[in-house]
Amino acid sequence: MAVYTEVSLDEASTFLSSLQLGTLQTMEGCSGGIENTNYFVTTDQAPYVLTLFERLTAQQLPFYLRLMKHLAFHGIPVPDPAANRDGDVLHSLNGKPAAVVNRLKGKSELSPGVEHCRQVGAMLARMHLAGREFGMQQPNLRALPWWNETVPVVLPHLEAPQAALIQSELAYQNHVAAQSAYAALPRGAIHADLFRDNVMFETLDGEPRLSGFFDFYFAGTDTWLFDLAVCLNDWCIDLPTGRADLERSRAFVQAYESVRPLTAQERELLPAMLRAGALRFWLSRLWDWYLPREASMLKPHDPTHFERVLQQRIAHPLTLDTLMNPETQTA
Structure with a gap:
């Protein structure tokens, strides 16, 4: 993530020692993303990720950290937040809420193939099912209410065709959200931001093996279908055009359904949720592009990418019938 809050070696060393995580050996700011301050730190015990939260409050954060603890306990490969002597997983450093998690093995696959998509699809379904037993609730903070608040803010920055779209x-x-089919969608804890750069793979015997999901700080309680749609919009598209790759999409959904079959309402609303996922990330990227914050390593993402994805999802709706038809060729 971008570095907004500077942490010295001495400050980090004292902080890690207080959590009984060993003696600090190396520390490096992480430049990816734009939401929090992240440092890769290594002690004589293990590698960790130190996060200082820039937008999320101390009242919001227990949901994310406890969710990761819950999923890790149930066998989902996610970062496991370090607790202090009192069992608390939310800490404070330099006036900001902070957490430390173990650093996952492997690396992100930014050009995924069918097998990568298959593994992520199956693990996403496992994560959804594991989250059913998680007792905490928190709304998805970047869901429809935020879209309704934020569209008027970014509109002055858009050209007429973009504003109309x-x-x-x-x-x-808003029309979809008022339907009875939407109200019937299964819900629970979702990641809400499971892009290619938030998943790790190791290579074992020449084959990829999923080694972890991370960056849960957009997680919330929402429809599982929205989480699936967000993934399909990143893992299973042609990046230059935003067009769906049907082979990868089919592998992803089939793997997901091998663990948790979709309901009739989910099948009906998949095209609408794919559009919803595209709108959410187009809007957040517009927000970060036109209303950026100061940061020493800020790299906002190009908002036009998800504008293209949304246009493709409107022009070429992706249905379950299309995906499950083996005769359908890759788009």
Whole structure:
């Protein structure tokens, strides 16, 4: 993530020692992303990730950290937050809420193939099912209410065709959310941001093996279908055009359904949720592009990418019938 809050070696060393995580050996700021301050730290015990939270409050954070603890306990490969002597997983450093998690093995696969998508799809379903027993609730903070608040803020920065598209899609998503089929969608804890760079793979005997999901700080309670749609919009598209790759999409959904079959309402609303996922990330990228914050390593993402994805999802709706038809060729 971008570095907003500077942490010295001495400060980090004292902090890690207080959590009984060993003696600090190396520390490096992480430049990916734009939400929090992250440092890769290594002690004489293990490698960790030290996070200082820039937007999320101390009241919001227990949901994310406890969710990771819960999923790790149930065998989902996620970062496991370090607790202090009192069992607390939320800490404070340099006036900011902070946490330390173990650093996952492997690396992100930014050009995924069918096998990568298959493994992520199956693990996503396992994660959803494991989350059913998680007792805490917190809304997805980047869901429809945030879209309704934020569209008027970014509109002055858009050209007329973009403004018309984003307003039209927002109206459509409000219409979908009012339907009985939407109310019937299965819900629970979701990741909400499971892009290619938030998953790790190791290579074993020449084959990829999923080694972890991470960056749960957009997680919330929402529909599982939205989580699936967010993944399909990143893992299973052609990046330059935003077009769906049907082979990867089919592998992803089939693997997901091998663990948790979709309901009739989910099958009906998949095209709408794919549009919703595209709108959410187009809007957040517009927000970060036009209303950026100061940071020493800030790298906002290009918002036009998800504008293209949304246009593709509107022009070429992706249905379960399309995905499950083996005769359908890759788009």
